[in-house]
Amino acid sequence: MRITHDPETASFTHSKKAWSNSYPLTRLPEWIAFYKKQRLDFPVAGRVYDEDIAALEALARSLNIPFE
Secondary structure, eight states: OEEEEETTTTEEEEEOSSOEEEEEGGGHHHHHHHHHHHHHHOGGGTTTTHHHHHHHHHHHHHTTOOOO
């Protein structure tokens, strides 16, 4: 899993083994909330979403983007 940030386009890219998607930074808090909801809605998945949440939150913190 990899998160990259492109300051020129004000976007971030979230990549996994089989896929990669880019989004505007304005949507970063939405994606953090989405992965947190996935973790709550699908507890059987265990800690599968933890890495994504941690990486997205780290990016938000580094850019001073508020999230819940």
